[in-house]
Amino acid sequence: MWRYLQIWAASARYAVVRSMMFRFDFLMWALVEFFWIAVNLLLISVIYSHTDSVAGWSKYEMLLLVGTSLLIQRLLMGLFWSSLFELGRNVRSGGFDFFLAQPGNPLFMASTRKLDPDSLVNLCVAIGVVGYSAHQLGLHPSFAQIALYALLVLCGLVVHYSILVLCVSLSFWITNAQGVEGSYFTLAEFSRLPREAFRGAANVVFVWLLPTVIITNAPARTLLHGFAWHDAVWLVAVAAIWFVIAIWVFQRGIRRYSSASS
Amino acid sequence: MIAALVKYRQAFLVGMQSNLVYRWNFALRGFFSFFHLAVVFILWGAAYQGNGMIGGFSLDQTITYFVAMLVLQFFISAFNEDYQISEEIRNGLINQFLLKPINYFLYRFSIFVAARLVSGLLVLIPLVVALPWLHAHLALPHELWRFGLGAVAMLLSAVIQFSIAFCFGLLTFWFLEIQSFVILSMAVESLLGGQVFPLDLMPPALFRISQFLPYFYQMYFPVAVLTGRLDFAATCQGLLIQSAWVVVLLAFNQFLWRRGLRRHTAVGG
Numbered sequence: 298m299w300r301y302l303q304i305w306a307a308s309a310r311y312a313v314v315r316s317m318m319f320r321f322d323f324l325m326w327a328l329v330e331f332f333w334i335a336v337n338l339l340l341i342s343v344i345y346s347h348t349d350s351v352a353g354w355s356k357y358e359m360l361l362l363v364g365t366s367l368l369i370q371r372l373l374m375g376l377f378w379s380s381l382f383e384l385g386r387n388v389r390s391g392g393f394d395f396f397l398a399q400p401g402n403p404l405f406m407a408s409t410r411k412l413d414p415d416s417l418v419n420l421c422v423a424i425g426v427v428g429y430s431a432h433q434l435g436l437h438p439s440f441a442q443i444a445l446y447a448l449l450v451l452c453g454l455v456v457h458y459s460i461l462v463l464c465v466s467l468s469f470w471i472t473n474a475q476g477v478e479g480s481y482f483t484l485a486e487f488s489r490l491p492r493e494a495f496r497g498a499a500n501v502v503f504v505w506l507l508p509t510v511i512i513t514n515a516p517a518r519t520l521l522h523g524f525a526w527h528d529a530v531w532l533v534a535v536a537a538i539w540f541v542i543a544i545w546v547f548q549r550g551i552r553r554y555s556s557a558s559s
Numbered sequence: 560m561i562a563a564l565v566k567y568r569q570a571f572l573v574g575m576q577s578n579l580v581y582r583w584n585f586a587l588r589g590f591f592s593f594f595h596l597a598v599v600f601i602l603w604g605a606a607y608q609g610n611g612m613i614g615g616f617s618l619d620q621t622i623t624y625f626v627a628m629l630v631l632q633f634f635i636s637a638f639n640e641d642y643q644i645s646e647e648i649r650n651g652l653i654n655q656f657l658l659k660p661i662n663y664f665l666y667r668f669s670i671f672v673a674a675r676l677v678s679g680l681l682v683l684i685p686l687v688v689a690l691p692w693l694h695a696h697l698a699l700p701h702e703l704w705r706f707g708l709g710a711v712a713m714l715l716s717a718v719i720q721f722s723i724a725f726c727f728g729l730l731t732f733w734f735l736e737i738q739s740f741v742i743l744s745m746a747v748e749s750l751l752g753g754q755v756f757p758l759d760l761m762p763p764a765l766f767r768i769s770q771f772l773p774y775f776y777q778m779y780f781p782v783a784v785l786t787g788r789l790d791f792a793a794t795c796q797g798l799l800i801q802s803a804w805v806v807v808l809l810a811f812n813q814f815l816w817r818r819g820l821r822r823h824t825a826v827g828g
Contacts, residue, residue, distance in 0.1 A: 325739035332746035336755055343756045344606050347613040352605040471583065483591040486598045494605035499597065 304401065305409045312412035326415035330374070334422055337363055337489065352494035357433040358521060359491065364426035366488045366513040369453040371423050375416035377458055380408050385465040391556045404462070404547055431520060438520050445529060446516045452536040453488075453512035459536075459543035460484060460509075466543075469550030488513045508535045566661065567669040574673030585678055589685055592629055599625045614760040616788065619698040624757050624786045626693065630686060631782055632754075634679035635717035637724035640671055644728025645737050648823070657820070664725065664812060671721050700787030708794050712781040715801045719776050722808035723748075729812070732819030753779030759788055773808065776801040 316323040341363055345356040354362065384407045387393040396407045431438070438446070461481050487509040495504050504510045512535075515528040578585075600622065607618040616624075644667060647653050656663045686693075727744065730737045749755055751774035758769055758779050769775050780797050783789045789797065 322736065322739065325743065329739055329743045329746065332743055336746050336750050339750065340755050343760050344602075346762070347760060348606050348610050350609070351602070352608070480587065480591050483594045486595065487601075490598065490601055491605070494601050499601055503597075 301401070301405060304406075308409050309412050313414055316414045323415055326413070327418050330371070330416055330419040331422060334367055334419060334426075337367065338426070352491045354491045354493070355434075357430045358517075361427055361430035361434070361520060362491060362513055362517045363489050364423055364430055365450065365453075365517045366485070368420065368423040368427060369450055369457055369488070369512065370485060371416050371420045372450070372454045373457045373461065375413050375420060376454075377408050377461065378416070379411040379413050381461050381465050383411070384408075385468040388465075388468045388550075388554065393554060394556050397551075397554075403551065404544065408458075408462075427520075434521070436520060442519060442523065445524065446519050449512075449516035449519060449529060449532055452532045453516065455536040456508050456512050456539050457481075457485070459539040462543040462547055466546045466550040469553050484509050508532075508539060511535060567665055570666050570669035571673045574670030575677055577670075578674045578677040582681075585681055589633075589682055592632075593685065593689070596625065596629060614757070616757070616759075617698065619696050620786065620788075621757065622696045623698050624782060624788065626697065627786050628754060628778060628782045630679075630682055631713065631778065631785075633682035634675055635713055635720055635781070636675075636778065637671065637720045638674075638678075640667065640721060640724040641727040641737065641741050643667075644725060645731040648728070648731040648819075649735075653823075664816065667725065668721055672717075675717065698787075699785075702787075704791065705784055705787065705794075708798065709781055709785040712776075712784050712794075712798060712801065715798070715805055716776055716778065716781045718805050719773060719801070719808060722805070722812055723773070723777070725812050726808070726815055729815045729819050732815075732822050748774050748777060751775065751779075752777040753782065757783070757788060759783070770797070771800065773804045776804055 338360070341356070341359055344351065345359070349355065351359060384393070384396075387396070387407075393407070396403050399406045464481050484507065487503050487507075490510065492504055492510050492514045495510065511528075511532055515525075515532045518525060518528060603618065603621050603625075607613060607621075611617065613621065653663060656666065723744075727737055727741050730740060734740070751758070751769055751772055753775075758766055758775065761769065776797070780789075780801060784794050784797070
């Protein structure tokens with residue numbers, strides 16, 4: 298465990314040094330993420346300039362929800378996205394051999410190879426959005442509430458990570474399908490919607506079957522309405538289940554992997 | 560003249576074939592686009608609850624807008640042309656075009672047209688399948704002029720889409736990596752192109768300003784004409800501005816191409 302943390306710390310150090318070397322690149326990517334955050338916030342602002350409530354959520358409640366979703370997404374992008382994106386490409390090109398040869402868990406080694414400091418910078422923007430909305434709503438969360446919020450956000454990160462691993466693992470089976478990673482973004486879109494907006498079949502699929510909605514709604518509700526045991530237990534269980542499924546599929550994928558290079 | 564057409568017809572056919580090869584990519588893209596449509600349905604459905612109209616348009620009109628936007632994207636928007644052009648510059652593939660009597664812009668444009676024809680026709684399949692269910696939510700206008708002028712707007716939009724992608728591809732002459740530029744501009748394009756929300760829902764002053772930007776004519780304009788969000792006068796004025804942007808962008812493409820070639824060092828062969 299300690300050794301793995303050391304490996305991760307070494308990757309982080311390397312990522313920071315690298316982004317300091319390519320400062321322009323770092324700045325551009327930080328700007329890219331910032332622009333996409335702005336796009337999401339502008340959508341909220343335009344919708345609420347025409348209506349007061351969406352599925353019972355006021356403007357700043359919605360902003361808190363979207364901020365939470367952005368927070369989880371920035372964590373994923375900062376910590377794992379680049380590495381997992383390359384994983385898909387490596388499986389196609391045969392470069393994945395390198396990870397199998399390393400003395401460590403292949404999924405860990407492949408997930409932590411690169412960090413994105415630019416996304417981690419935007420993490421501050423996402424936290425700012427959550428803080429600003431909480432301030433506008435006049436919320437004064439207790440320490441326990443904030444701790445639970447953080448725990449639930451981490452569970453959300455685990456779920457997002459698992460979904461991304463599942464998407465990327467598809468490339469073990471469909472080697473000529475590029476861009477499966479993009480499917481993650483589509484699913485993440487659902488996480489910016491309030492749970493109350495889902496009706497009928499959409500409610501079954503996106504609230505109960507896929508965990509995309511609960512991962513943002515549960516932490517946001519914790520800040521808005523206080524402690525709710527069933528939400529917390531549900532999210533922790535969902536995170537554990539999806540993590541196990543992702544690892545299982547990834548392991549099955551590795552068994553199918555036949556190096557593509559000569 | 561005929562010889563020239565034959566030349567680019569070949570490029571067109573190659574473009575078609577290579578697109579049919581990647582039908583898996585298309586299937587995935589199409590599949591997830593319909594997920595995006597589900598998000599639109601849920602979000603706007605919730606926003607319209609308790610409001611009969613938003614910005615003067617009903618829920619069905621807004622849904623129609625987003626459906627039309629999605630379908631038109633497969634017909635006219637540039638997907639990864641910028642990366643392909645960037646790749647060809649970087650690995651020296653464009654060298655062969657410098658030696659032969661082939662215009663690189665026209666060559667790439669022929670491939671683009673072929674690719675969009677394939678993806679556009681393919682997207683009609685899931686649309687027809689979903690039609691029995693979608694039908695109740697679609698509110699298309701009936702004026703005939705909309706279809707005529709909408710088709711013209713669509714063609715010009717395709718040229719604008721391709722020209723912008725071509726410009727970004729040519730940036731490779733100056734920068735090694737263009738991905739961050741492309742994704743940055745994608746955020747601006749999807750916002751000001753009306754893919755995130757119908758632009759007419761913005762405050763009037765901002766909407767007015769957006770009408771003078773090229774992004775407005777990338778997606779929003781043809782979709783708005785076809786789905787009845789712009790009246791006849793606004794459409795005619797829009798077509799004028801759109802034509803002006805086509806000329807400006809084509810000229811800018813030529814300028815970048817000439818300037819870029821001066822810096823080009825022909826790596827590989």
